[in-house]
Amino acid sequence: MWLKRLMGSFPHATRGILRTVRTERNLRVHLTAVCYVSWAGWLAGLSPTQWAVLFLCFGLVTALELVNTAAERLGDRITKDWDPLAGAAKDAAAGAVLLAALASAGVAVCLFGPWIASGGLWTLVRTSPLFDCAFLLSLVPAVAWIAWEPRKKR
Numbered sequence: 001m002w003l004k005r006l007m008g009s010f011p012h013a014t015r016g017i018l019r020t021v022r023t024e025r026n027l028r029v030h031l032t033a034v035c036y037v038s039w040a041g042w043l044a045g046l047s048p049t050q051w052a053v054l055f056l057c058f059g060l061v062t063a064l065e066l067v068n069t070a071a072e073r074l075g076d077r078i079t080k081d082w083d084p085l086a087g088a089a090k091d092a093a094a095g096a097v098l099l100a101a102l103a104s105a106g107v108a109v110c111l112f113g114p115w116i117a118s119g120g121l122w123t124l125v126r127t128s129p130l131f132d133c134a135f136l137l138s139l140v141p142a143v144a145w146i147a148w149e150p151r152k153k154r
Contacts, residue, residue, distance in 0.1 A: 020069050026097070027065045028146045034058045035142070037108060043124060043131075044115040054111065057104035064100050068093040 020027050041054060071093035075086035115121065124131055 017066065020066055022150050024065065024069050025146060027062065027069070028148075030061050030065055030101070032142050032146055034062070040112060044112060044120060046111065050111050053107055057100075057107050061097065061100045061104055064093075064097045068097045 021031065037054065037058075041051060046054070068090075072090050075083070075090050078086055
């Protein structure tokens with residue numbers, strides 16, 4: 001019985017993630033960064049431990065973005081008027097996302113810095129026109145997805 005209840009919670013969680021992806025540009029920015037950083041990790045040949053650290057960063061930032069969205073929605077539901085406590089809660093949730101994103105950027109510098117400093121990225125760019133084309137072509141759908149605004153329901 002507890003297993004059935006547990007399994008029944010997954011559709012709700014999935015719906016929350018998908019709804020947030022549709023409505024929140026910042027989550028789409030984070031997920032796009034996940035794709036590019038994963039691509040860079042594959043190119044750099046990260047170790048399993050380094051991948052584990054990246055996955056923790058990915059999960060932390062995206063989870064906090066979902067929590068931030070929940071705080072914003074609850075604050076908006078409680079009052080449409082400006083409320084200092086609701087504003088403080090929303091600002092704190094946004095601050096948590098910012099701190100996690102900055103910490104993740106620091107992790108990226110530590111993981112990718114040696115590869116970039118040793119010329120790994122430059123060698124790839126200089127010797128692989130296929131990489132250059134794939135990267136440039138990938139920017140078009142990435143920017144379009146980030147900028148996409150869903151139609152409002154009537």
